[in-house]
Amino acid sequence: MEKYLQTYAEPAVSALDDLPAGPRWENVLVIPACNERPRFLRPPPPCGGRSLMVLVINQAAGAAPDVSLNNRALAEAVRTGFELSWQSAPAQGLSLWRDPAAPRDLLLADRYSEGLQLPAAGGVGLARKTGADLALELVRRRRVRSRWIHCSDADARLPETYFTCVNGRAEQGAGCAALVYPFSHVEDGEGVQDDAVLAATQRYELSLRYYVAGLKYAGSPYAFHTIGSTIAVSAVAYAKVRGFPRRAAGEDFYLLNKLAKVAPVVQLEKGPECAAIEIAARRSDRVPFGTGAAVGRITAMCDPAGDYRYYDPAVFDLLGTWLRCLPAAWRSRSTDPGTLLPDQNGQGQQALLAALRKMNTGKALEHAFRQSGDLDQFSRQVHTWFDAFRTLKLIHALRDACLPSISFAELAVHPLYGALLAADPELAAFHQHFDSFPACKPASALGGQGLSYP
Numbered sequence: 546m547e548k549y550l551q552t553y554a555e556p557a558v559s560a561l562d563d564l565p566a567g568p569r570w571e572n573v574l575v576i577p578a579c580n581e582r583p584r585f586l587r588p589p590p591p592c593g594g595r596s597l598m599v600l601v602i603n604q605a606a607g608a609a610p611d612v613s614l615n616n617r618a619l620a621e622a623v624r625t626g627f628e629l630s631w632q633s634a635p636a637q638g639l640s641l642w643r644d645p646a647a648p649r650d651l652l653l654a655d656r657y658s659e660g661l662q663l664p665a666a667g668g669v670g671l672a673r674k675t676g677a678d679l680a681l682e683l684v685r686r687r688r689v690r691s692r693w694i695h696c697s698d699a700d701a702r703l704p705e706t707y708f709t710c711v712n713g714r715a716e717q718g719a720g721c722a723a724l725v726y727p728f729s730h731v732e733d734g735e736g737v738q739d740d741a742v743l744a745a746t747q748r749y750e751l752s753l754r755y756y757v758a759g760l761k762y763a764g765s766p767y768a769f770h771t772i773g774s775t776i777a778v779s780a781v782a783y784a785k786v787r788g789f790p791r792r793a794a795g796e797d798f799y800l801l802n803k804l805a806k807v808a809p810v811v812q813l814e815k816g817p818e819c820a821a822i823e824i825a826a827r828r829s830d831r832v833p834f835g836t837g838a839a840v841g842r843i844t845a846m847c848d849p850a851g852d853y854r855y856y857d858p859a860v861f862d863l864l865g866t867w868l869r870c871l872p873a874a875w876r877s878r879s880t881d882p883g884t885l886l887p888d889q890n891g892q893g894q895q896a897l898l899a900a901l902r903k904m905n906t907g908k909a910l911e912h913a914f915r916q917s918g919d920l921d922q923f924s925r926q927v928h929t930w931f932d933a934f935r936t937l938k939l940i941h942a943l944r945d946a947c948l949p950s951i952s953f954a955e956l957a958v959h960p961l962y963g964a965l966l967a968a969d970p971e972l973a974a975f976h977q978h979f980d981s982f983p984a985c986k987p988a989s990a991l992g993g994q995g996l997s998y999p
Contacts, residue, residue: 546685549784554678555671557654560637561682567630567641568650569688570597572708573680574695577601577672579657580612581699583622588647592708595648597689599679603656603672605665616657627651636660639679652679668793673773677789684780693724694783696797698774700827702731704820710813711777722782722804726775726822727815730836733825745843746826748853748953749836751979755956757812758969759861760936764868767805767933769812772836773797775822782807802933815971854950858961860943863897864936871927875920880907892947900942904935 550558571594576585578600589596600623602616627642630650638655654675655661663671673696680694693711697703711724730746733739753770760768776797786803789796801810813819827840846852870885879885882901888894913926944950956962957980966973 546784550682553787555675557675558678558682560633560639565631568595570595572691573597573689575599575676575680576697576699577603577669578699579603580615581619583619585699589649590703590705590707597650599652599676601654601656601672601676603663606662623653667791670790670792670796673796674789674791681780692780693777694780696776700825701774702823706818706820710819720808721811722779722808723810724777725769725812728775728822728824730826731823733827741844742840743826745840747979748843749839752855754972754975758965758972762965763861763865765936766928767936769810771798771801774824806929851952855956857948857951858959859893859948860940863893863943871924875923880910882906896943896946900939
């Protein structure tokens, strides 16, 4: 942690040198906020003591006037609702606030004011990294007792079990790089129900759950959700992988991709002791892709029920075929995927072979052989190379070559999808909810009384 903080941390960390002695916090939660309302400043979940929220209010230089206005309104809500405990030099933009209504303090990082704004290319990745770096420094100084850096978003409502389910399950964190909370998307809660947005979000959530279930079926070690509002990361592992990438979007995916190469990423199971995080269903243009952007695209479709597409389940079958080849590759010492695949007669198998060769799989196998003394080491080496990004790249190659994505109606009757439902209770439960949700059915299934989409 010291090496990371000295070499790779954001400059804001140095401002903590002047932080006076004061409270120690049980847990720390990092939230980046851009163009958000202050309602998420509600009292925090209990944690057996005081908690700390690291709030990074951010915007890029040249942001729209309404973004700047909303950011300043959020900062004003902090100033009026909390009590100032400490403030850094103005150029560093940090301040510590005490919540008079709850056992919590708030460390505010100003990345919205003139001279403190983020570069245009930074976006949410840099905002998350700034907040998590500050949290890491406080963990290193033992001002935060927990070794987990919790990360969420302003559109997420955290359950009462949020901190206690991790604190009470220390064994699940042993040897883990990150924990991923269960989640569900719910109505935005602004008092106006938007069925089109909620239905679009349900379609997108089904695709997320289906994708993870498909990876699990294939035997991929990257079968976990990559949603920024659901992550708790080990402080040591965070430092090992050099923190959040400074990306305008996808920083959660790439962080977990790096973390999974250090130690397992554990998906927490939903239950009485670990309730789901509720994420507001809404359109959003804060990032170019992800849930908010997907909802915008889906609601713009003429017929979302028929036009929105899911991967053909056969892509996961082919992915599993490749991953199951690793023991045979180790025994044979073959670096040619063509000698490892059991059947190369079908169109899908040929597409799989072509994609693996295009990805220079042979060179990766050769490197893995040199670095490995047994099958376990060899498998770890291959999975480090064939990571979540290359897994997605292979699936897209198969989709583009011979297995185009399909509608929900086609997906629902696919035999392999049925096998995924039987094997994955989480997917099965959501599928049942989705299939019974009126707004997700095509107009023809509702006797012509379907929703009218823009």
